[in-house]
Amino acid sequence: MKFSVLGPAGTFADAAAKKYLSLHPIKNVEIDYHATFDQVYQAVTPDGIGLLPLENQLDGFVLATLQRLQVADIDEIGEVTVPVNFGLAGKVSSLAEIKRIYVQFKTEGQCQKLLSQLPNAQIITTSSNMVSVEKLQAGMTGDAAIMPQSQLAVQDFPFKLDNVADQTDNNTRFIVFKKQPAVLKLPAQPAAEQPAKFKYAVFVTPPTEEVGVLYQILSYFAKMHLNLVTIMSMPTRRKIGIYSFYIEISGTFDQEAVLVETVKKMTAVYTIHSLGLYAL
Template sequence: MIRLAVLGPAGTFSDVAARQYLKRHQLNYSLSYYNTIEQVAVAVAQTDQLALLPLENTLDGYVQNTLAILAKGQLRINGAVMVPVRFSLAANVPELSKIKRLYVQFKTKGQCTKIIQQLSQAELLTTESNMLSFAKLEDSTAGDAAIIPQFHLPELNPKKYLLVSDVTDQSDNFTRFIVVGKKIEMTTIGVTNHFRYTCYVTPKCDYAGLLYDILGHFAKAKLNLISLISRPTKKKMGQYSFYIEVSGVGEQLPKLHQVLQQLGKYYTVLDLGVYPATDLTESN
């Protein structure tokens, strides 16, 4: 049976996203849980299995760990799923001012800044997953608190914990996850169907107007760039690669291929795959 590697343990937003992706596509994969995003990537890069990685959040932007993993060129994007993300706070204290330590996942911090600013007296302790924050809370002593997924709130005893039901900075908060593997699964995209395409473009040398030239290829083909992020190549100071996402409809795919061929003459292009944009509609 095909395995899908996921940031665990069970009960994380990654776990929820994975189950919704499998349900939407009617796939019978088993889930394997790992403690960090990096461990998820290593596990799938060494096998022919698939992995689900968080890529982008409404409030906190792109996940730098995942962008770094994609830049290595070992994995390709096969699909995506987007899920709503809401957080609550639970504390082993009688009132918020008594919180001494606050456990929060590294990416959750940027989505709950308002409540964190209110707890300036608390020491902020970063965890690798929201479920690890939850586990720290369950093993807590007086003064401990954690920001946890809102859907886990009913699991806590309100007589033991001080509970704040929603501490997310805003209501329309989503995280986009991508499904990756060593190979690109070929997906048929009709001429009227919307798609997402992702790549890294790395210049072979630096010159004035470099970025203008790269973007001009897409503009002339009337392809919509929805994301452009510069990332260091880690080979030389001041040398960068450009992470690019493109949206379009199926009839534009031939133009996209022509653009990539043209870019390949002057730059190093790392093709990360194309997938249906329908994957990015909200999952229920």
């Protein structure tokens, strides 16, 4: 079975995939690397799984992933969070000599303090942090790159800076998914004194925009004491002013009937696009 992730080896996505496999061992699995997150999604086979970044502690939700989830038939089977930190390396002797700096598109938002010190440097966006490393390796004098902190020890460049993220306690959450429509059904509850926890992800789209529409949506969960942990609005692209809401609900397995009944009621009023339910 292939586990499709952003490559090459050494990315935070690679670390997240390996952490997930250490927590959820899968037999005969091969990590399958791809150059972009779109290619990762496209590469997931019917019997395989994929991994996409969903949320960064400093830079928020990954818009490209939410846009994909909004229209894709996927079934989230788990999540994994990994610490992320960055270093800078360059073919220079000081920050002032940097003319071009390679930065992954989400990394840029997590290293604003450093980039503000380089007002005259050209920022070149890359698809992954390891691509930034490769661009620097093939680059010229005056080039620099922001890369995973772990790469500083194995890369040979004349100038290096440790810990260049805006704060050191930074994490990224990834989702693990299958490419199939999600079905709102909880796994069998494990035998334990305390009910295990779950997370359920869904897009809820109202038919029209009206006063109090978000309050109405949230009231379904509040009345049934279901814990909402995430809400993000996304344009539906059908008409300005009509939004779809990405929502994550957490709960315990003894709330199964309540969750299913609540979503069933909402389906009569809203367009419901379930993305999966998994144990935490």
